[in-house]
Every structure is written in structure tokens, then in C-alpha cells.
Amino acid sequence: MNQNNTSKTAILVFANSSREEVKHKAIARGDVLFDALTNHTLETVEKTRLPYFHFSEKHQFGKTFGERFTNAIQAVYDRGFERVITIGNDSPQLRPQHITEAERQLENNKFVIGPATDGGFYLMGLHKDQFDGNAFRQLDWQTSKLSKQLLSLVSNTMHVFRLPMLFDIDTVADIKSFLSYAYAIPVKIFQILLQILEEAEKTSACYILRVENLHFRLPHNKGSPLLLQSA
Template identity: 45%
Template sequence: MNSQGTTAILVFANSAKEDLAIKSIPKGEQLFHHLTRTTLKKAQNTGLPVFHFSDKDQVGATFGERFTNAIANVFDKGFSRIITIGNDTPHLKTQHLKHTAKQLSLGKTVIGPSNDGGFYLLGLQKSNFDVSGFHNLPWQRFSLYHQISLWLRKESSELIKLPVLQDLDNEKDLQTILSFSRSLSSILLLLIIRLLRIKRSLNYTNQNFLCLFPDRFMFNKGSPEVLFV
């Protein structure tokens, strides 16, 4: 069966400016730009139709509403299967997407769990998609993967699980990603190292500043910590 005409990829990813506002990775705008650009390229390399829903395209008051509405929008274009991904999983490969498309063509449903209790990929059949059911899932909570897996098993004949991958939500995740640096592009690796160096440099500056004026800050427990950002 040819999945070209029936399967689409939805890249649900905010603009770099919006990512910078909601994620705990200061000065990460260039990183977010790179992640979105490379994610779109991986999706396009499958040969499947690709739709990018940035924050300017999303409709809804909550993340769950915006994500659900984006999926419904793509299904309304005439596709019977959708692969949804974000831009925050550097180790996601085109091969993961091709494998998902193949499983969908066999009538299965696919999920790629992330380390934080969510998922980085979801392969859905239109026949298994229910707007109200999606709205009621615990979006952006640690229990999301567990709850959506239970829901999909009820709706689908078979649920295929992909390998667990690390996503990027905060500075701690940057350090974790470096543990798997061999599979990262040189550009992404340099961007992450640069951000970690900036963080170390700011921490070092803060410590030295406090040492220069110990009497001024030693007993001022009510004031917030001095930060240079």
C-alpha cells in the first residue's frame, strides 16, 4: 500500500521566540531555530506531506486544545493517518518516521515515549482519533504517556512503541543530551556546548561578585539572589 497519499506529518513546534519564553533554556533562541529547521528537514526527507503548526497557526486556550485542533485540521485535509512530532527531540531520525508510516499503513498505531513521561512521536489513524478524548488527556503532565497509551490501546488494534528518546525542555536536558553526543550533528553539539559554557560563565561571575562584597549580601536573606541574565 502506498502511504504517500494517505499519511501526513504534523510538526507541532512553536517559533524560537515562543520557545524561548516558555522553556527553561535562556539564550537558546538559536538552538530552537536549529531544532525546528532540522526537524522539518527530517520530516521532508520521508517524502510525505509535511505541515508545520507554529504558535501563530495554533488555535485553542490550552496546549491540549491547540494540539488536538492541529491534528483535526490535518485530518480535515483528507488524510487518514498522521504522524505528529515536535522540534525538541534531537535524536529523532527520518528512519523513525518512515518506520511509523509503514506501521500505520498496516493499520497500527505508534507512540514514541520521551524520558519526561510524555511522547515525542504519535502515529494516529483517523478512525482512532477522538477530539473529546484527546482534550481530556493530562497534557504536559508526567502521567501523559501512561494515560494516552491506555486510551490508544482501547481505540487501536495494536500499539507499536518506539525507543525512548530524550527531549529538550531545560538546561539540565542539555547536559543529558551530551551523553549521547556521537549521534548529534556537529552544529547542534556546538550550540549546546556554547549554552552550557554561558551558564557556567554566569554562575562564575555571580560567585565572584558576591565574594567582592560579602558584608553587603551575607545577612540579606530576604532579597532574591543576584543574577546576571
């Protein structure tokens, strides 16, 4: 955690450790990937020279994701900050410019959102007066509905500034899309993503070959391919 007492804006990095992430995201070499993503995120944050707080699972409390996330935002406000910019660790395209632009828009009393391609967001910036903890807890967190719900919650009372839409990474399918369409990827993360995708495709190819070598067809919705593979 880094603090700069001259700023009224702080960054909240809400990101679990790689050990915790791989429990919820089935990605081969996920520990290596999430460590690299977190390091990239923290390096990006440090370039802004804004105070920041990294809340991993060790610092979070609450039963649901929504409760833990909302409580973390409130904890930053409780430290005396007036504005909070929240980010995760799963968007390799995140740049210092995205954060500094969010800070500038917050100073103009706007609500800031950086939408993600999966319907969530990679960045959210809001003033203390804009924060309604009870309403935030009720949102459908970690779903494709989140951005729309969030904008519906705030757009009637606040001016909204939208940052460019970026990819985030939660699944192997996300990696495929990311490598096909994304730009400005950090080299180290790009190499890790390629390795994960290559391993996933090898596993898939071996699985298809093994099933095809059984020389019979299964009717739809019958049997278990996973059991056939392990037989």
C-alpha cells in the first residue's frame, strides 16, 4: 500500500492472490498468469503517483463478492479520501493514462466507468458523495449484467464518463478473444497467454483424437466424454 497525503483521490486495487484466483478460474498455469497480471497492474498504478491500496483476500471481509468489494471501497473512504478509482488485475490493456483520465473526470464530479467486453468493468471511479453502499451490494456482481445495472443506478443523478472498452481475462475463451483482437499487450503477459492457449489446444486435440479412436458414436446427451477420456 502506498499513500500520498496530498491527494484526495486513491486507487483501490481489488485483486486476490494467484493462489486464490486459481480456485475460481480454471486456467492452466493460472498462478503464473495471475501473478504477472497483478505485477503489471501494480506497476501501472505506481506510474500514476496516486496513493493506492491493494486489497487481496487477506484484507477483504464480507460473505459475497458484492459485500467484500463494497466494504473495500468504504475502507478507502474511511482513510480520508474523497474519490476512489477501483480496478482489478485482469485487464492487461490497462494503462496509466486510463487512471489519470479517470482522476481528471472525478475532479469534475463525474462518475467514471471503464467497461469490459464481458459486460463488467475494469475501472470504476466515484466520489464519496456518489457512493451508496447498500445499493452497490445489491448489484449482480460477476455477471454480464453488471455494467448496465451500474449505469442504471447512477445515470439519473450523475454525469457519466466512459473510458474505452477493454478486454479482461477470466477463461481460456477470453484468452483466445484477447489474442485475436487486443492491442498493446505487455510482452511477458503475451508470452504467458500464448503458452496457456497452446497447452489448452494440445489438451483439446489429444482428447478429440482419443475419442475418435474408440471407433463408435455416442448419441447426443448420453454418456460422459470425460469418463471416456480417462478410461
